[in-house]
Amino acid sequence: MTRYLITLIATLLCLPLFSQEIEIPRTQMSLITKKTAVWCPYCGDWGWNMYKGLVEDNASRALMLSAHYSGDLSNSTAIALTGNFGGAGQPRFYLGHRDQGVNSGNMSTKRADIKAAVSDAYENGTPLAQTGFRIEVSGQTATVQTATRFFSAAEGTYRLGAYLVRKTLNYSQAGRGSMADHTNLLIRALGSENFGKAIVNGSVAAETLFNETFQVEFEASEKPEDYLVATILWKEVNGKFEFVNTNFSDLVSEVSTSVNSNILAEKSLTLAPNPVADVLYLSFSLKQSVADARISIRDLQGRELRRVLAGSLEAGPQALEVNNLETLPAGVYVVQFNLGGSLSAVKWVKQ
Numbered sequence: 001m002t003r004y005l006i007t008l009i010a011t012l013l014c015l016p017l018f019s020q021e022i023e024i025p026r027t028q029m030s031l032i033t034k035k036t037a038v039w040c041p042y043c044g045d046w047g048w049n050m051y052k053g054l055v056e057d058n059a060s061r062a063l064m065l066s067a068h069y070s071g072d073l074s075n076s077t078a079i080a081l082t083g084n085f086g087g088a089g090q091p092r093f094y095l096g097h098r099d100q101g102v103n104s105g106n107m108s109t110k111r112a113d114i115k116a117a118v119s120d121a122y123e124n125g126t127p128l129a130q131t132g133f134r135i136e137v138s139g140q141t142a143t144v145q146t147a148t149r150f151f152s153a154a155e156g157t158y159r160l161g162a163y164l165v166r167k168t169l170n171y172s173q174a175g176r177g178s179m180a181d182h183t184n185l186l187i188r189a190l191g192s193e194n195f196g197k198a199i200v201n202g203s204v205a206a207e208t209l210f211n212e213t214f215q216v217e218f219e220a221s222e223k224p225e226d227y228l229v230a231t232i233l234w235k236e237v238n239g240k241f242e243f244v245n246t247n248f249s250d251l252v253s254e255v256s257t258s259v260n261s262n263i264l265a266e267k268s269l270t271l272a273p274n275p276v277a278d279v280l281y282l283s284f285s286l287k288q289s290v291a292d293a294r295i296s297i298r299d300l301q302g303r304e305l306r307r308v309l310a311g312s313l314e315a316g317p318q319a320l321e322v323n324n325l326e327t328l329p330a331g332v333y334v335v336q337f338n339l340g341g342s343l344s345a346v347k348w349v350k351q
Helices: 003-013 046-058 076-085 107-124
Strands: 030-037 062-070 092-095 129-138 141-150 154-173 177-189 197-204 209-217 227-237 240-250 270-272 280-286 290-298 304-313 316-322 331-339 342-350
Touching: 030 046, 030 076, 030 107, 030 240, 046 062, 046 092, 046 107, 046 177, 062 076, 062 240, 076 092, 076 177, 092 107, 129 154, 129 227, 129 240, 141 154, 141 197, 141 227, 154 209, 154 240, 197 209, 240 331, 280 331, 304 316, 304 331
Parallel strands: 030 062, 062 177
Antiparallel strands: 030 092, 129 141, 141 209, 154 177, 154 197, 154 227, 227 240, 270 280, 280 316, 290 304, 290 331, 331 342
């Protein structure tokens, strides 16, 4: 077991499952960005297949972004990020802030190289800093409270950005048709700066903590459950922004568990073992019966990977067994509870 996994497990096991403290995991996550446009036929051809493969390989260990720098789905944040990363034309694929030089002739090799780099960073990387966050959704407003900890001393200018990401959207794409299923579209930065707020300008000591708050205002037609929220820590160097670390979650997965206080008995939920090899056991107690209960396994980008339960539950103790988890790659996942519309979630580790 890698040094990283040992540290992560210790961190998770020392926390209450539904702690109101903001968890800051010692994770080194990666950022994979596709520079794209709806009018670009190559973006809907080999670029589409490359991005789909990267999502399949890395969704539990990397933030995936489809950044439309031109055309109908473009926005100022996508333009700023892809401009910062550099390179003419599209599609282009970036790992962190570096162009990977992907083309139609080297897709298989580049896909394997990116997967290996993401895995190495996740399993063996020592993060300089990481951000945890808690999200509270009230109507059409989501408040994102963040806590960023530097695990080691550092120098320079570091900025924390928070971003809204649309999980899926059916929209036209040249080379793909009029109703293509776009995945993880970068929508906008939260706040006035595309690269976020400066939290360090100079020296910072190890274990220093920074707290920031961001807010999301949704239109009446938008549903919070259709979005991810992501944080990215950048280092500013000579007017450019270098990727440091990222964290991200389905907006709904981070809703405060207080919404379940009249349904889920306090401190009744246990999840074991953690980390998990192949079988996960869930136990909890309900104060009242639930006619529409849905429990699912999701990745950190909110995609449902396994439906554990869909149906009714009687009041009282509950015990569920989730089998065949050995098919999932090692990483961090979420068990999401939707109990009659009341939402909560807990993270767990697949070894």
